[in-house]
Amino acid sequence: MFERAFKEFGLPRAIRTDNGVPFAGPNGLFNLSRLAVWWLRLGIGIERIKSGNPQQNGRHERMHLTLKLETTKPAGDNFDDFVEEFETERPHQGLGMACPAERYDASPRPYRGLPDLDYPFHDQTVIVTTCNRICYKRTKINLSHVFAGQAVGIKPVKDRIWLASFMDYDLGYDDETCRLEPLPNPFGPKVVTYVSGIxxxxxxxxxxxxxxxxxxxxxxxxxxxxxxxxxxxxxxxxxxxxxxxxxxxxxxxxxxxxxxxxxxxx
Known part of the structure; x- marks a missing residue:
């Protein structure tokens, strides 16, 4: 479903979700899921709302009630009529009383599949095994099942201390204990307001x-x-x-x- 949508509409800059499955994984590192890791691979940022605060994603939550009231039965015909009215006839306060169709532009970022991962500033690129491990210098480091099959970068930061990174995210370090010591969660619940520049x-x-x-x-x-x-x-x-x-x-x-x-x- 997501792949079909990305092919048609392009890749979004970020996706805002709650902390439930399948968007987050309670047993994954940083509560990531395989879906979230796939989004990251595509260059899509992750925005998570705080637990129990659906108002932080109000546009999406409100749509459910509005959709339910308008399209209950018969679902097929009513849904098509609802989409037409919602997008082209009904003004939205959040858009300055404009209709969504007046403001919508497809994303300029086309979907081209998963890009290759490269770690030029790390000593080695390692593929996480199906057993959720990084095998490096005769050491097996337990990582997380959500990264199985993904390439991660490994580099020494001090004597017998190794840093593991995924894309631009530093995951944690290992000091030959065969267990990754995670760094602070970069994907914790937060509502991001994007600004231009750094x-x-x-x-x-x-x-x-x-x-x-x-x-x-x-x-x-x-x-x-x-x-x-x-x-x-x-x-x-x-x-x-x-x-x-x-x-x-x-x-x-x-x-x-x-x-x-x-x-x-x-």
Whole structure:
């Protein structure tokens, strides 16, 4: 169904969903599902609303009731009439009292199937096995079933510490324990307001220099501050990864000098 829609209408920039199956997976890493991973592969962003807050996706939720009232029986003929009225005759407040057909444009991003994954800044590209593992340097690292068959990038970040990445997202690190230690969830519930360009924020360690301890504080352009999260017990390098991973957009843009790292966020 999605593939047919993408072929006809192009790829959206993002898809907003609740946290239920099949959009999210309760047992997957970061609550991802195979469907969500497929969307990511296509370059579609994931927006998740907070649990129990359907108003954060009000346009979609309201459509269900309106559709049900108008198309109950007979479903086929009524549905076609409903679509015609909904899109071409009924004005919408959210569109400035215009009809959807007046504002709709197909996405300029055509569907061309899954692109190949390449990790030029990692030491090795590894395919996740059907047993949900990464096999690297005689070590088997348990990852997640949602990534089975997907290519991930592996690179060392410190002696005997390896970072695993999927596309532009840093997933977590392994220190030869055969278990991935996940980084902060980049797909957690949030309602994203897109703005043009990349703003800057700064994660600064609130503790002894180069100690790897203490909170990392992020200051945005508007002066507001929030805590990135507590730095990992691994000094320097893990703190850098922590800062970088506060937002997926940071993964390829962060720089670390031992005290702070600059990140870009949408």
């Amino acid at each position: 703003k800057r924020n700064l994660c600064v360690q609130n503790g002894p220099k180069n100690s790897g301890w203490g909170a990392w504080i992020r200051t945005r352009d508007d002066g507001t501050k929030n805590r990135c999260l507590t730095a990992w017990r691994r000094p320097n390098v893990m703190a850098a990864i922590t800062c970088r991973s506060t937002n997926a957009a940071c993964s390829s843009k962060a720089s670390f000098n031992g005290q702070s790292c600059s990140c870009g966020f949408r």
